[in-house]
Amino acid sequence: MAHGFFLFLLLSCIISTNIHACKETDHSSLLFFASNLSSPPLNWTSIDCCRWKGITCDQDGWVTRLLLPSKGLKGDISPFSLAYLTHLTHLNLSHNSLYGSLETQFFFSLNQLEILDLSYNRLFGELPLSLQSSNIRIVDLSRNHFSGAIPSSLFQQASNLTSFNVSNNSFTGCVPSSICLQHSSPFLRLLDFSSNLFNGSLAPGLGKCSRLQVFRAGHNNLSGLFPEDIYNATRLEEIALPLSSLHGAVSDKIVNLTNLATLDLFYNHFGGEVPLNLGKLSKLKFVTLDFNNLEGALPPSLMNCTNLVELHLGSNNLEGDISMLDFSRLSQLTKLDLRNNNFTGTVPRSLYLCRSLKAIGLFGNHLEGQIEAEILSLKFLSFLSLGYNRFTNLTGAMKILMSCKSLQALLLSGSFVGEGIPSDDDMVYFHGFQNLRLLSLANSNLTGQIPLWLSKLKNLEILALGSNQITGPIPSWLGTLPRLFYISLLDNQISGEFPKQLCQLPRLLYEPNIASQADQYEFELLVFGFKINTNQTFPMQKLSFYPVTIDLSNNNISGSIPVEIGQLQLLRWLSLHFNNFSGIIPDQISHLKNLEILDLSMNHLSGIIPSSLASLNFLKEFNASYNNLEGPIPTGTQLQSFNASAFEGNPKLCGAPLPNKCRPNKDMDGHHQLPWFYIFTVLGFIVGFWGVFGSLIIIKTWRYAYFQFIDNLQDKVYVMVTVRINLMKKRLRD
Numbered sequence: 001m002a003h004g005f006f007l008f009l010l011l012s013c014i015i016s017t018n019i020h021a022c023k024e025t026d027h028s029s030l031l032f033f034a035s036n037l038s039s040p041p042l043n044w045t046s047i048d049c050c051r052w053k054g055i056t057c058d059q060d061g062w063v064t065r066l067l068l069p070s071k072g073l074k075g076d077i078s079p080f081s082l083a084y085l086t087h088l089t090h091l092n093l094s095h096n097s098l099y100g101s102l103e104t105q106f107f108f109s110l111n112q113l114e115i116l117d118l119s120y121n122r123l124f125g126e127l128p129l130s131l132q133s134s135n136i137r138i139v140d141l142s143r144n145h146f147s148g149a150i151p152s153s154l155f156q157q158a159s160n161l162t163s164f165n166v167s168n169n170s171f172t173g174c175v176p177s178s179i180c181l182q183h184s185s186p187f188l189r190l191l192d193f194s195s196n197l198f199n200g201s202l203a204p205g206l207g208k209c210s211r212l213q214v215f216r217a218g219h220n221n222l223s224g225l226f227p228e229d230i231y232n233a234t235r236l237e238e239i240a241l242p243l244s245s246l247h248g249a250v251s252d253k254i255v256n257l258t259n260l261a262t263l264d265l266f267y268n269h270f271g272g273e274v275p276l277n278l279g280k281l282s283k284l285k286f287v288t289l290d291f292n293n294l295e296g297a298l299p300p301s302l303m304n305c306t307n308l309v310e311l312h313l314g315s316n317n318l319e320g321d322i323s324m325l326d327f328s329r330l331s332q333l334t335k336l337d338l339r340n341n342n343f344t345g346t347v348p349r350s351l352y353l354c355r356s357l358k359a360i361g362l363f364g365n366h367l368e369g370q371i372e373a374e375i376l377s378l379k380f381l382s383f384l385s386l387g388y389n390r391f392t393n394l395t396g397a398m399k400i401l402m403s404c405k406s407l408q409a410l411l412l413s414g415s416f417v418g419e420g421i422p423s424d425d426d427m428v429y430f431h432g433f434q435n436l437r438l439l440s441l442a443n444s445n446l447t448g449q450i451p452l453w454l455s456k457l458k459n460l461e462i463l464a465l466g467s468n469q470i471t472g473p474i475p476s477w478l479g480t481l482p483r484l485f486y487i488s489l490l491d492n493q494i495s496g497e498f499p500k501q502l503c504q505l506p507r508l509l510y511e512p513n514i515a516s517q518a519d520q521y522e523f524e525l526l527v528f529g530f531k532i533n534t535n536q537t538f539p540m541q542k543l544s545f546y547p548v549t550i551d552l553s554n555n556n557i558s559g560s561i562p563v564e565i566g567q568l569q570l571l572r573w574l575s576l577h578f579n580n581f582s583g584i585i586p587d588q589i590s591h592l593k594n595l596e597i598l599d600l601s602m603n604h605l606s607g608i609i610p611s612s613l614a615s616l617n618f619l620k621e622f623n624a625s626y627n628n629l630e631g632p633i634p635t636g637t638q639l640q641s642f643n644a645s646a647f648e649g650n651p652k653l654c655g656a657p658l659p660n661k662c663r664p665n666k667d668m669d670g671h672h673q674l675p676w677f678y679i680f681t682v683l684g685f686i687v688g689f690w691g692v693f694g695s696l697i698i699i700k701t702w703r704y705a706y707f708q709f710i711d712n713l714q715d716k717v718y719v720m721v722t723v724r725i726n727l728m729k730k731r732l733r734d
């Protein structure tokens with residue numbers, strides 16, 4: 001490689017005989033660098049390299065800056081690429097697609113370098129032992145594929161270093177806290193080690209970084225205690241250590257960090273109480289302590305943090321009467337997350353004075369009382385999660401909330417248990433909930449019929465009414481809701497037929513214009529999905545993660561499956577399990593090319609299994625058991641790859657994967673045992689339903705895995721045990 005360079009140097013000496021401002025070695029170096037790029041052309045054709053785009057020289061003609069960020073550069077960066085730019089102070093090649101490893105040679109002559117930004121490239125390999133330049137101030141290597149440990153010698157000469165960002169790489173070993181040891185880098189302000197593979201505990205040392213403002217090291221495999229000396233770095237404005245396995249308590253010494261604005265310890269094992277004097281940190285804006293083991297009551301001093309913008313304390317073991325807290329001074333607060341704790345009392349009235357609130361999460365506590373009309377003073381309220389509490393007066397609550405103009409997601413499942421579904425006539429003509437996209441009223445044993453006012457919710461996309469005591473038919477107007485794509489009515493006492501009108505739901509038809517409207521609404525508070533078959537949980541950010549679904553299982557719906565169902569080409573999940581459907585399986589189901597789950601089990605369907613079903617390429621789960629189906633299971637199709645349990649309980653059905661071969665005369669073996677087996681399975685299924693489908697909104701996230709909404713106390717255990725850091729990390733990297 002060095003050979004190649006000298007050859008190059010020689011050649012360009014011969015060619016460029018003209019006198020120009022730019023130094024010859026720099027000129028050649030740059031051309032050598034450019035020659036390794038495959039695209040796009042840099043247009044470095046004029047003779048004076050000091051005039052080239054991206055180049056700055058000093059008055060002697062030495063190249064001092066090479067700034068080509070976001071130029072779409074592709075190609076190799078070789079260790080010698082820039083080795084002869086001896087006067088280079090600024091190198092910024094960020095946001096390109098450069099490939100290669102930086103070895104010691106790369107930095108060999110760069111001993112004037114002050115700013116090095118190679119972020120967002122495809123660089124790999126280990127870092128050199130030293131950066132050579134003692135002038136170095138900013139190093140940004142984030143979002144590459146670097147690996148190995150960060151050698152502590154890297155910083156030995158870096159006494160002017162202010163910022164070091166290596167986030168989103170694959171570095172291993174310990175977080176080099178030695179970077180702060182006395183006299184090495186006294187000016188350090190920013191350290192970002194997040195999203196790597198660092199492990200072990202955080203060694204003391206950070207406290208010596210007396211000017212440190214930002215410290216991030218989350219999304220690694222860190223364990224151990226929070227290093228006590230961090231409280232000595234009193235200039236700290238941000239501590240972000242989410243998604244790690246740190247434990248211990250957050251000490252009250254944190255009050256020494258008087259500049260702290262962001263404290264993010266999301267998803268660790270921190271225990272103990274919220275520091276009593278946390279409220280003395282008057283600059284606090286973002287407090288993210290959810291998914292830890294914090295206990296005790298909230299310190300009243302917290303209500304003195306008048307600059308708070310987001311307060312996330314969900315999924316801890318916090319308790320106490322929250323109606324005693326005075327939120328009235330938190331005028332900047334936009335998000336309050338107290339979900340999955342043990343709080344008691346009523347919704348504090350003072351909360352309604354936090355006029356900036358966009359999201360309130362109180363799900364999974366022991367709160368009681370009613371929703372007060374004052375909530376309407378929260379003009380920006382978009383996300384409201386109150387489920388799994390002991391609130392009462394659903395009709396009153398809905399009549400109030402209907403006027404909440406900004407409300408997009410309303411999650412009330414598991415509260416208001418045993419009440420009637422609000423169905424007053426005046427609700428129909430009120431035209432409320434005009435921006436509501438998600439309504440979840442599941443798991444509450446609500447009685448009554450599907451109310452007419454729902455037909456006015458023109459923006460409704462997700463309707464979850466499962467596990468109630470709803471009676472009556474599925475109203476035909478449900479098929480007119482223009483944006484509805486997820487209907488869960490499972491586990492009710494709904495009767496009547498499958499309305500043909502449901503087969504006209506615009507979002508389920510194949511209409512490119514409508515499909516492209518798929519909206520990007522992001523939940524203001526993280527909602528967790530639970531992957532049913534592996535017990536893994538995932539954070540759900542967007543409404544669009546839900547699969548297009550019609551789930552009518554466990555009801556009393558009768559009649560035949562309408563042939564029009566074939567129009568719902570975007571449907572991905574269809575469950576008619578455990579109803580009274582009769583007639584044949586319509587051939588048209590084979591038009592549902594996006595179907596991934598089809599459950600027709602436990603009905604009275606008869607006739608054959610149409611062989612056209614084999615064309616459902618995405619089908620991952622299929623169940624037609626316990627019907628009156630007959631004839632051979634279509635052979636040579638992927639239907640035969642499902643377990644026999646998908647077909648059992650159909651005595652006249654034959655062929656693989658069932659054990660009984662297809663023969664002209666009917667095989668009546670096992671007929672006597674059938675009723676018992678049937679009952680047993682039904683019971684098992686119901687128990688399974690309550691256990692597994694406990695909170696009833698079934699959602700989908702990337703990589704075709706199905707999830708259940710957990711947002712739910714019991715499932716916190718799963719979250720703690722099974723969310724793997726790298727899953728989230730993956731998302732954040734993608």
Ligand SMILES: *[C@@H]1O[C@H](CO)[C@@H](O)[C@H](O)[C@H]1NC(C)=O
Binds near residue numbers: 001004036076077
């Ligand atoms: C860079 O280009 C030089 C000359 O064109 C070539 O000899 C060398 O192999 C290239 N280096 C890499 C890493 O591709």
Ligand SMILES: *[C@@H]1O[C@H](CO)[C@@H](O)[C@H](O)[C@H]1NC(C)=O
Binds near residue numbers: 042043053071
């Ligand atoms: C070089 O010139 C071409 C054509 O004018 C242009 O498309 C390209 O972006 C230029 N390259 C750079 C790095 O500016």
Ligand SMILES: *[C@@H]1O[C@H](CO)[C@@H](O)[C@H](O)[C@H]1NC(C)=O
Binds near residue numbers: 094117138
């Ligand atoms: C590198 O250039 C990009 C784009 O102009 C800029 O955003 C970034 O701040 C620069 N890096 C440094 C360290 O100045």
Ligand SMILES: *[C@@H]1O[C@H](CO)[C@@H](O)[C@H](O)[C@H]1NC(C)=O
Binds near residue numbers: 134160
């Ligand atoms: C650090 O920077 C200052 C001014 O920016 C400079 O005078 C000093 O020489 C630098 N120190 C080292 C060791 O390079």
Ligand SMILES: *[C@@H]1O[C@H](CO)[C@@H](O)[C@H](O)[C@H]1NC(C)=O
Binds near residue numbers: 192
């Ligand atoms: C480090 O770089 C990443 C981009 O790769 C950026 O998102 C992050 O904000 C940077 N860290 C700090 C503390 O600026």
Ligand SMILES: *[C@@H]1O[C@H](CO)[C@@H](O)[C@H](O)[C@H]1NC(C)=O
Binds near residue numbers: 207228229230232
């Ligand atoms: C914090 O600083 C104080 C005073 O500078 C010092 O006495 C103490 O040892 C330091 N604490 C830690 C944990 O380093």
Ligand SMILES: *[C@@H]1O[C@H](CO)[C@@H](O)[C@H](O)[C@H]1NC(C)=O
Binds near residue numbers: 231
């Ligand atoms: C915190 O501040 C108090 C007084 O302001 C001081 O006595 C104590 O040493 C400080 N603690 C640390 C760890 O710096």
Ligand SMILES: *[C@@H]1O[C@H](CO)[C@@H](O)[C@H](O)[C@H]1NC(C)=O
Binds near residue numbers: 279300301302304
């Ligand atoms: C809140 O701040 C006020 C004055 O700033 C102080 O008097 C009060 O004690 C503080 N409250 C708590 C609970 O710390």
Ligand SMILES: *[C@@H]1O[C@H](CO)[C@@H](O)[C@H](O)[C@H]1NC(C)=O
Binds near residue numbers: 316317340342
């Ligand atoms: C809530 O408190 C009860 C007793 O008061 C306790 O049994 C339960 O474990 C607590 N739950 C949580 C999540 O802390």
Ligand SMILES: *[C@@H]1O[C@H](CO)[C@@H](O)[C@H](O)[C@H]1NC(C)=O
Binds near residue numbers: 399
């Ligand atoms: C239910 O709430 C409404 C509206 O706040 C109220 O008018 C009504 O009295 C409440 N009903 C009961 C039984 O408390």
Ligand SMILES: *[C@@H]1O[C@H](CO)[C@@H](O)[C@H](O)[C@H]1NC(C)=O
Binds near residue numbers: 414417443445
């Ligand atoms: C709903 O009613 C059923 C049967 O009465 C009961 O087993 C179940 O626990 C109730 N569900 C709730 C959420 O109270």
Ligand SMILES: *[C@@H]1O[C@H](CO)[C@@H](O)[C@H](O)[C@H]1NC(C)=O
Binds near residue numbers: 533534535
């Ligand atoms: C999921 O968790 C439940 C309860 O802990 C357990 O019974 C079940 O076997 C688990 N399933 C899988 C696939 O790990």
